[in-house]
Amino acid sequence: MIKKITIFLSAFMLICVTSLATAGERNEGITCINKGSTVKAVYDKGSNGTLIQKNIKVGNSYKGGSCMGRCGGGCGWGAPSAWAKDCLDHDICIVDQNGQNGLATDKNCGDEFRHAADDYTFGVLRGCRG
Numbered sequence: 001m002i003k004k005i006t007i008f009l010s011a012f013m014l015i016c017v018t019s020l021a022t023a024g025e026r027n028e029g030i031t032c033i034n035k036g037s038t039v040k041a042v043y044d045k046g047s048n049g050t051l052i053q054k055n056i057k058v059g060n061s062y063k064g065g066s067c068m069g070r071c072g073g074g075c076g077w078g079a080p081s082a083w084a085k086d087c088l089d090h091d092i093c094i095v096d097q098n099g100q101n102g103l104a105t106d107k108n109c110g111d112e113f114r115h116a117a118d119d120y121t122f123g124v125l126r127g128c129r130g
Contacts, residue, residue: 027115031085032128033069035059039085041068043093043112054092058083059130065095070130071120073102082123083130086116 033039041056056062058069067075069088090112093099097108104110104117119128 027118028085030082030119030123030126030128032123032126033058033083033085033088033130035069035083035130039069039088041088041092043089043096043109045097045108052093052096056088056092058088062092063095065091068092071116071123071128080124080129082119082126082128084116084119084123084128086112086119087123090116 035058037058038055039058040053042051042053044050045052056068060068062068068091069083069085070076070091071082071084071087090102090109093109093112094102094106099106099109102109102113104113106113
């Protein structure tokens with residue numbers, strides 16, 4: 001029993017420390033956004049902590065990227081997908097910073113990817129259908 005509690009507490013502390021280690025922007029949890037609404041996208045530029053904020057119309061194209069705010073690649077393939085704030089932040093970061101792979105290892109937008117992971121995984125269940 002003590003081993004299970006120790007593992008749980010270790011995992012909890014790791015999550016807490018990871019959340020605090022981001023530069024200036026924050027993980028909004030699963031925050032639904034609606035297509036057609038204007039939402040402020042926020043990301044940090046690389047590792048220097050400079051915050052970039054832009055008002056973006058959800059669902060529109062932006063500098064060659066499409067379906068801004070939709071979680072997952074592109075505009076989907078017919079399966080339900082979430083529309084969420086952290087996904088918008090990640091989408092705009094990838095387009096503006098020429099994201100290398102769009103994943104957690106991306107040097108400019110990896111932290112935004114990690115923030116959007118819960119939105120991608122659980123956003124549809126929470127009702128974030130745009």
